[in-house]
Amino acid sequence: MSEVKKIATRQAYGEALAELGEKYPNLVVMDADLAASTKTAMFKKKFPERFFDAGIAEANMVSMAAGLASTGKVVFASSFAMFATGRAYEQIRNSVGHCGLNVKIAATHGGISVGEDGATHQCIEDVALMRNIPGMVVCVPSDYVEAKAAVAAAIEHDGPVFLRFGRSNVPVINDREDYHFELGKGTVLKEGTDVTIIGTGICVDSVMQAEKMLAEEGINAQIVNIHTIKPIDEELITHCAIKTGKIVTVEEHSVIGGLGSAVCDVVCKTHPVPVMKIGVQDVFGTSGSAEVLMKYYRLDGQGVYEQVKEFLGK
Amino acid sequence: MENSELKIIANKVRQGIVISTHAAKSGHPGGSLSAADIFTYLYFEEMNVDPKDPKNPDRDRFVLSKGHTAPGLYSTLAMRGYFQFEDLTSLRHLGSFLQGHPDMHKTPGVDISTGSLGQGISNAVGMALAGRMDRKNFRVYTLLGDGELEEGQVWEASMFAGFQKLDNLCVIVDNNGLQIDGKIDEVCSPYPIDKKFEAFNFHVVKADAHDFDSLRAAFKEARETKGMPTVIICNSVKGKGISFMENQAGWHGVAPNDEQKEEALNELKKAGEELCQK
Numbered sequence: 001m002s003e004v005k006k007i008a009t010r011q012a013y014g015e016a017l018a019e020l021g022e023k024y025p026n027l028v029v030m031d032a033d034l035a036a037s038t039k040t041a042m043f044k045k046k047f048p049e050r051f052f053d054a055g056i057a058e059a060n061m062v063s064m065a066a067g068l069a070s071t072g073k074v075v076f077a078s079s080f081a082m083f084a085t086g087r088a089y090e091q092i093r094n095s096v097g098h099c100g101l102n103v104k105i106a107a108t109h110g111g112i113s114v115g116e117d118g119a120t121h122q123c124i125e126d127v128a129l130m131r132n133i134p135g136m137v138v139c140v141p142s143d144y145v146e147a148k149a150a151v152a153a154a155i156e157h158d159g160p161v162f163l164r165f166g167r168s169n170v171p172v173i174n175d176r177e178d179y180h181f182e183l184g185k186g187t188v189l190k191e192g193t194d195v196t197i198i199g200t201g202i203c204v205d206s207v208m209q210a211e212k213m214l215a216e217e218g219i220n221a222q223i224v225n226i227h228t229i230k231p232i233d234e235e236l237i238t239h240c241a242i243k244t245g246k247i248v249t250v251e252e253h254s255v256i257g258g259l260g261s262a263v264c265d266v267v268c269k270t271h272p273v274p275v276m277k278i279g280v281q282d283v284f285g286t287s288g289s290a291e292v293l294m295k296y297y298r299l300d301g302q303g304v305y306e307q308v309k310e311f312l313g314k
Numbered sequence: 315m316e317n318s319e320l321k322i323i324a325n326k327v328r329q330g331i332v333i334s335t336h337a338a339k340s341g342h343p344g345g346s347l348s349a350a351d352i353f354t355y356l357y358f359e360e361m362n363v364d365p366k367d368p369k370n371p372d373r374d375r376f377v378l379s380k381g382h383t384a385p386g387l388y389s390t391l392a393m394r395g396y397f398q399f400e401d402l403t404s405l406r407h408l409g410s411f412l413q414g415h416p417d418m419h420k421t422p423g424v425d426i427s428t429g430s431l432g433q434g435i436s437n438a439v440g441m442a443l444a445g446r447m448d449r450k451n452f453r454v455y456t457l458l459g460d461g462e463l464e465e466g467q468v469w470e471a472s473m474f475a476g477f478q479k480l481d482n483l484c485v486i487v488d489n490n491g492l493q494i495d496g497k498i499d500e501v502c503s504p505y506p507i508d509k510k511f512e513a514f515n516f517h518v519v520k521a522d523a524h525d526f527d528s529l530r531a532a533f534k535e536a537r538e539t540k541g542m543p544t545v546i547i548c549n550s551v552k553g554k555g556i557s558f559m560e561n562q563a564g565w566h567g568v569a570p571n572d573e574q575k576e577e578a579l580n581e582l583k584k585a586g587e588e589l590c591q592k
Contacts, residue, residue, distance in 0.1 A: 028447075052443065060470035063433045067440020070418070070426050071448075072371070091467075094430045095437060099418060 006169040009202070010108040012147035013165045014039025017076065021047045024155055028073045030065055032058045037167075038078040038108045062088040062105070066095035069102045074155055080114075081107035081123035081164060089129055096160050097133040104154045105130070110140070110164040111252035112280060112297055113202060113290040122285030128257025130162040131230050137161040137183060138230040140251075140259075142204035145174035146227055149181035157183060166252075168290040170202045186233035192222035195312060196240035196247045197304070200226050200259045203250040206294070209301025210308060219312065232262050238270040248276045248308050252299055255279040276311040278304060315359050317526040318592060323393055324354040325586040328555045329579060330389025330402050336575040338385075338406035341414070344565040345459060346386030348490040348523065348550040353390040355529045356455060365395040368422045374452050375425045375441045379434025380459035380488065381415040382567070388412050388421070396423040432465030434458070435485060439475045442483040442543075453537070457486045461493030463504035469514065475543045476515030483543040484536045485516070488523065490552035492563040511545040523550030556581055 021027055021043055033056045035041040044051035054061035058079050065075040078084065084107040085092065096103040107126060114122045130138045137157060141147035147165060154161040189204075190211060199207035204225045211221050222244050226233060241247060247267065249260035260277030267273055280297055294300040298307060327350045335341035357363065361374040378387050385405060392399040397411075404410035411420040415429030425441070428434040438456035445452050462468060475483055487507060495501045504510070508518045517539045521532035529548075536544035552566070553559030556578045570578055 028444075049447065054470075054474060057467075057470035057474070059432075059467045060436045060439075060474060063436030063467065064440035064443065064471070064474070066433075067377075067426065067437035067442075068444045069440075070437070071441055071444040073444055090430060091433055091436075094427070095433050099427045 004171040006171055007144040008167060008169050009141050009144060009147040009165040010039050010167060012144040013106060013108065013151055013163070014042040016148045016151035017043040018046050020152060020155060021050065024074060026073050027155065028052070028068055028075045030054055030061050030075060030077045032056055032061050032079040032083065034079055040076070040078050058083045058088040059091045062091035062103070063095040065103045066099055066101050070099070074102045074104070076104045076106045078106045078108065080121060081110035081126040082121055085126040085129045085162070086123060092130070093133050097136055100135055100159055102158060104161045104163060106163045106165070108165040109167045111166060111201065112285040112293045113166050113168045113252055115168065115290040115293060116287050118287035119284040124254045124280045124285060125257065126162070126164060127229055127253050127259070128261070131257060131262065133160070135159055136230065137228065139183065139228050140164045140201040141227050142199070142201055142225055143170060143173045145172060145179060146181060150227065153181060153183045164201065166202050171205050173205055173208065184228045184231045184233060186224050186226040186236045188222065188224055188236070190221070190223040192220040193244060194220045195308060196222040196224060196244045197250065197308060198224045198226050198237070198240070198247060198259065198263060199250045200229060201252055203252050203299055206299055206301050206304050207250050210304035213301065213305040214308060219314070221308070226259060229259050229262050232266060234266050234270065237263055237266045241267045241271040241273045246274050246311070248278060248311055250278045250299065250304055253279050255281055276307065278307050318589065320354055320358060320526050322586065322589050323358055324351045325555070325582055325589060326393055327354055327386065327389045329582050330392060330399060331385045332556070332570060332575055332578045332582065334385045334388065334402040334405040334412070335569040337403035338569060340406060340569050341385050342382040342567045343385065343569065344492070344552040344559060344562070345380060345488065345490065346383040347554045347556065347559065348552045349383055349386050349457060349488045350555065351524050351526065351529065352457060352486060352488065352548060353386050355526060355533070357390050357394045359530070360533050361455065362452070365423065368396065372450060372452055375438070375454045377426055377434045377438040377441070377454070377456040378416050378428050379438070379456050380431065380462050381429035381434065384414065384416050387416060391421070391423040394423070431459070431462045432467035435468055436471040438483060439471050439480065442475070442480045443478065445482050446480065453482050453484060455484045455486065457488060459493070460487055460489045460491065460498050460504060460507065461501070463487065463507060464502050472511065472514040472516065479541050480543045481540050484533070485543065485545040487545060487547045488550050489547050490550045492552045492561070492566065494563065494566050496563055507547055515542055517542050517544045519544060519546045521546050521548045523548035524554055555585070
């Protein structure tokens with residue numbers, strides 16, 4: 001286990017922008033004084049004429065991005081998830097969403113794995129906020145490989161996209177030959193029959209760990225990675241509901257409005273089954289290392305394993 | 315275009331504002347009327363636009379940051395030939411291409427959707443930035459209300475525009491002195507407006523919003539100003555042109571009823587006839 005390579009998804013974001021800048025001359029990147037942290041500095045270094053720092057002014061950054069996009073640019077606007085989606089929510093809704101413009105809100109430092117900075121900087125509402133906006137694609141990549149693929153897909157997608165990246169180094173879990181990324185399509189990582197566990201973002205790794213522990217006790221879980229929370233893969237989720245009869249969702253986000261809610265929206269409509277939402281249970285975050293916090297909020301492999309067992313009554 | 319012609323057009327624009335808000339039974343006549351001459355000057359004299367080619371990438375852009383005065387913009391666009399003047403009566407009705415606030419996907423000639431105050435100026439700054447990046451010659455104009463200056467985002471955008479020396483950007487402030495809750499200097503005064511923009515590294519020009527010679531000189535000065543963005547602070551009268559609406563905060567967001575519409579149109583038509591005789 002200790003040999004697994006660990007890289008933060010924000011690193012993938014920065015690398016992807018710098019790599020794709022060549023291919024897409026209309027790509028413009030904006031930041032709000034956090035270029036070193038969001039990793040947009042890599043793009044800035046390579047394409048300084050196409051990088052703009054808005055300063056600590058997220059609202060203006062997002063509306064300027066909309067203005068740029070209205071002339072045919074593809075604009076990535078970056079900050080921490082809290083400020084990108086919280087501070088600038090209405091700008092995203094009105095200047096980007098309602099206008100249907102090619103602006104990609106690429107937020108890093110999503111979730112409680114921000115760690116030591118604590119509650120004010122741990123955004124656990126971003127997916128909920130972005131899901132509400134008509135036409136907004138919401139994508140939470142699980143690792144380095146997926147994050148890179150998501151950036152490329154976001155550029156190709158004509159319209160607004162929200163991308164959530166993390167601060168902490170997390171295991172690379174998709175480094176395989178047959179890996180394929182498609183916006184809106186979930187991936188079955190393991191077939192199973194007793195329960196479906198759906199993870200998103202860095203929690204996919206926790207789900208995979210939990211699956212191993214459950215298997216040792218004879219529980220055969222179906223494991224799914226949903227990176228695109230909107231539009232969500234209704235077909236796959238319905239299939240899982242029919243197949244396993246029970247669903248657990250795992251996210252580093254409030255259980256209100258995130259992956260769990262999106263999955264419930266699907267099964268309510270297509271095939272109602274009991275759903276357990278594992279996530280941040282309607283509380284604010286707190287300071288601590290990412291690892292400690294994932295454990296504290298029961299979002300690590302052990303925490304997911306225990307909660308799935310509770311859910312199954314075992 | 316001669317001032318006499320511009321005046322006749324502005325008079326018609328004002329009639330369109332009355333007709334459309336009356337038909338909608340809602341909307342914002344006060345600030346539309348105070349900006350009617352500015353709209354007219356921009357679309358008939360200043361801006362490089364073509365109603366037959368509204369998406370031309372080289373066109374000048376206009377962003378109505380004070381989006382609630384859409385009736386003034388729509389009336390001007392209709393006069394300029396983007397669509398039929400008769401369509402103005404569909405304003406704010408279900409299915410109409412004339413939404414309560416400007417919608418870039420529904421109305422020909424609208425460069426970006428606005429309505430939430432403070433955002434339009436940022437949109438305009440983004441467009442100006444794009445123009446400079448692509449070495450295009452188009453200019454970007456944005457119209458703000460004076461009450462809108464209370465929005466913090468206006469100053470975020472101004473700080474950026476001044477810092478970036480965006481001389482292809484022209485900000486226009488419709489300084490009619492009134493906002494919904496009363497006089498701007500009694501609600502939360504944005505004064506001194508000129509000194510604020512100066513501090514944000516703008517070239518500041520003052521103009522009379524209802525005098526085409528004054529507007530002509532101001533926009534010329536803006537075009538000739540290099541190395542910094544320009545703001546034109548236009549001293550205006552809310553409700554201008556309709557005696558019972560002038561300088562009344564109450565006419566910010568209220569439509570004329572049947573009688574008021576007739577009275578307003580009679581006054582405007584009479585003024586229009588006098589203009590034609592001159």
